[in-house]
Amino acid sequence: MLTRWRWFIAVAAACALPSAAQACSCERPSGDLHTQLRTARENAVAIYRARVTAVDPAAFDGKAAVEVLEVFKGPVKPGERLDLPSGGRGACTIAFKAGKEYLMYAQGKDATSVSLCSxxxxxxxxxxxxxxxxxxxxxxxxxxxLQREAVSCEPCDIDLVGGRLIVAPDESPSSWLWPPQAAEAMKEGRPFFTRAHVDSEHSLIVGMSFDGKPFELTQTHEYAAPSACTRRIHLRWCKRLDVTTPAGSPHPVFKCIEPGESSLQCDESKGRESSWRPPESIPADACLWRTSDTALCTLEPRMRLLPAGARASPVLKCRPQDLDRRDRNHFCQVETKPGPTDKAP
Structure with a gap:
């Protein structure tokens, strides 16, 4: 049975950039690691290892040039060069990085049909x-x-930090503006901040402080970090802000020009406390295996502890991606043995 899986990266892009296409929604294969590997191999028209030699920086309809290094299935040959869809925003495209190697599973008409859903x-x-x-x-x-980590900390909030920068010190934080509204505020010389960019690792906002200084804030995504309570927010003052409207996009894009040195505004790890719960059984169909030893798992709050004396190695150690108790998503990695258990914070 296939279930619906909404990809974190695409959701972030859709939320932060209204010009992006709708969030990427994919069918998630069910079963354990072995089942998912076999299913991916059966459904692929081509499987190959390739190196990205160049990337078109266009946010939409971009291309990545790759060189095939090793072939496991399909009508491709080592040394062959292909152009793959890239960009990372909308249409489930992958944000390929030049110089990196990828294991490609093409699902579609030919060997170039790779996406976040593969x-x-x-x-x-x-x-x-x-x-x-x-x-x-x-x-x-x-x-x-399976063993899950319990964590606690004082969370970082990029919108809260940005909201404080655009008001006087004794005033309550203000809210962010959509890019068109932010462009109007910038034109009129009013303080503002807006969400400028999102990728697989960071959220970025730019704005104008209450005293007229352009700034840029960067925060790591909770789902890009290995666990909750590890995010950081950095501030850089800009010489100026540049705003343009790319071809094909209905909304303006902001860019910090000549940013200064980065200063840390928030660090969740400073007050982070963690402990490991007792080993438990792995729920059926709970995990999406991204590699052979890493998975994204959706775990219910209720634990199913292993019987006394049951084998617990190798173990899938799972770290929550967010402090929100309603968020059940965990980043998990296979390790040789469980961690020491303690009372949860």
């Missing part, structure tokens, strides 16, 4: 066992237990 991912140390499986047929080991 199993395509960058080649990292965590993909070695998946590459070995594609080469030899030997599947990577399955975790037999």
């Amino acid at each position: 199993r395509t991912h960058s080649v990292t140390p965590g993909t070695e066992s998946e590459l070995a499986w594609l080469r030899t047929g030997k599947l990577p080991p399955l975790p037999v237990a």
Whole structure:
């Protein structure tokens, strides 16, 4: 059975940039790691390892040039050069990075049909066992237990920091503006801030402070960090702000020109406390395996503890992506043994 999975990166892009296409919504394969690997191989028209040689920086309808290094399935050859859709905003395109290697799973009409909805991912140390499986047929080991981390901290909020910059010190924080409204405020010389950019790792806002100084704030995404309570917010003052309206986009885009030195405004890790819960069984169909040892798992609050003496290694150690108790998404990684358990904070 297939379930609907809304990709975090695309959701962030759609929320931050109204000009982006609708959020990328994909069918998530069910089953454990082995089932998902087999399904991805069966459904792919081509599977190959490739290096990105160049990337068109266009946010929409961009292209990435790649060189095929190794072929596991399909009508492609080592040394062949392909142009793949890229950009990272809307239409489920991947934000490829020049110089990096990727394991491509093409699902569609030909070998260029790669997207966020395919199993395509960058080649990292965590993909070695998946590459070995594609080469030899030997599947990577399955975790037999799950262990979740409990964390607490004082959360960072980029909108709150931005809202304080555009009002006097004794006033309550103000709210962000949509880009068209922000462009009007900038034209009239009024303080403002707006969400300027989002990618797989950062959110960025720009604005004009209450005393007329242009600024840029950057915050790491909770889903780009290895766990909740690790986000940071940095401030840079700009020489000026540039605003343009790209072709094909109905909304203006802001850019900080000649930013100064970065200063840390918020660091969740300073007051971070964490502990590990007891090992539990792995819920069926809870995890989307991005590599052979990393997964995004949706976990219910109720735990299903392992019986006393049950095997608990290898273990899937899961860290929450957000402090919100309603957010059940966890970033999980296979490790050799569970962590020491303690009372949750």
